[in-house]
Amino acid sequence: MFTGIIEETGTVESFTKGDDAWKLRLATRLPREDIAPGDSIAINGCCLTVTGFDADFIRFDLLEETYRLTNIGKLAPGSAVNLECSLRFGGKMGGHFVTGHIDGQGVIEIFEQRGSDYYLRVKAPAGTGLNLIEKGSIAIDGISLTVAEVEGDTFAVWLIPTTITVTNLRTRRPGDHVNLEFDMLGKYVQKLAAAHLVGQTQAA
Template sequence: MFTGIVEETGEIISFAEGAESWRLVIRAERVLSDLGIGDSLACNGCCLTVVEIQGNQLSFDLLDETVRLTSLAGLQPGDLINLERSLAANGRFGGHVVSGHVDATGEILVFEERGKNHYLKIRTPAEFRQYLIYKGSIAIDGMSLTVAEVHDDSLAVWLIPHTLEITNLRNRRAGEIVNLEFDLLAKYVERMLAAKEQ
């Protein structure tokens, strides 16, 4: 489990298809302090398992489904990637409940500076829009953010300067694809209500 509070941005070293899986190699610093083989790390909001550590480089094996369903397929060497270690039992819960299981991808429609803050608008898939509410939670590339606007085909959030400084959003542009994870609690409530009606 994660909270959507990005700890650092890593750098993509390589991402290539192998005989049995896709291999992703990332250069990192802060998250290395207590990370071991087999640990989970949220990479742009996608929960991946560390399979190798060499110095400051982390390696992950990805299945075809992960590559197909997330924005990770578009990663190139030199790209920045949001990183968050899984929540420790005695850790602070600063964001919201994030599983690291990406629901869908969305396209950045608008990303611009407005006054002292930045406005980000993202197209969302129709089958997940019922989970969006004003002032609700959304994880975008693993970042726990508050929904500021809900439109027929999109959502919008406001970003403070700190978010841009600590995440890979500082390099994002309109037209790019991001990972989306919708509110886990809303999905459970929907499932329970559907079961009750049956």
């Protein structure tokens, strides 16, 4: 479990196809005393397992499905990625509950400064707009953000300059793909509502 509060951005050192999995190696300043093989770290919001590390790099293996369904498959050496270690017992809950399981990729339509803040509009996958509500939570590349506008499958958020500075959003441009995880509570509510509707239809 994660909170959507990015601890730092790492840099892709290498990303290659191995015999058994995709191999990702990141340069990061995350404290090594807090990391062990088998730990979970969210990379652009996607929960991955640490397979090894040293003073300079942390290594991960990726499933083919993860490579295909998330924007991690689009990474290249030099890419900036958002990093968050899993929530520990007694840790701060600064954002919202984020599982690290990506629901799909969105495409940035508009990303521009408006006054002192930034406006980001994203086109989510077709049919996922039911998961979006104004003032609800969403994780974009692992960042906990508040939905400001919803129109069909398109939504927008507002960002303060600090969020741009401390995350990989500083490298994002219109047309880029971002990982999306919709609010877990909202997904449960939608599923319950859909099941209730099916029950009513069958009873009619």
